[in-house]
Amino acid sequence: MMAMDTGLQVWLDTVPGTRPSVIVPYVRSxxxxxxxxQLSAVRQGRSGSSSIKQSGTVPMQADRPTALTRFSLSVGSQDQCRIELILFANGHPAGTYTFACPRNP
Incomplete structure (x- = not known):
């Protein structure tokens, strides 16, 4: 999953072999x-709902993928789940990115 805005590339990756899944959002400039x-992840399912909110500031080097954070999330096959990232690059709004949550195998 990748989206582009203001020259940024943004995507999610998962750490192989982790359960619940460890999700890492990346950005490249x-x-x-x-x-x-500002990151928010919201999951709703039969077992209830959960949400994660994180924020921070990370230095970027040109053309190098930069991990923003990492978090774990368990998502069942019937759960509704989404991840939203709001980015500000060098103090200016750089876009809002919405992703479906990766599913546990």
Missing amino acids: PENGTVRY
Whole structure:
């Protein structure tokens, strides 16, 4: 999953062999700078609901993938789940990115 806005590439990756899944959002920029992020993940299912909220600031090097954070999330096959990232690059709004949550195998 990848989306592009203001020259940024944003995607999610999962750490292989982890249960519940460890999810790592990445960003790549064509220039050096800093990115501030606000992350929210919301899961709803038969067993109830859960949410994760994180924020932070991370330095970026040009054309190098940068991990913003990592978090774990268990998502069942019938659960509704989404992850939203709001990014600010070098102090300016850089986009809002929404992803479906990766599913546990």
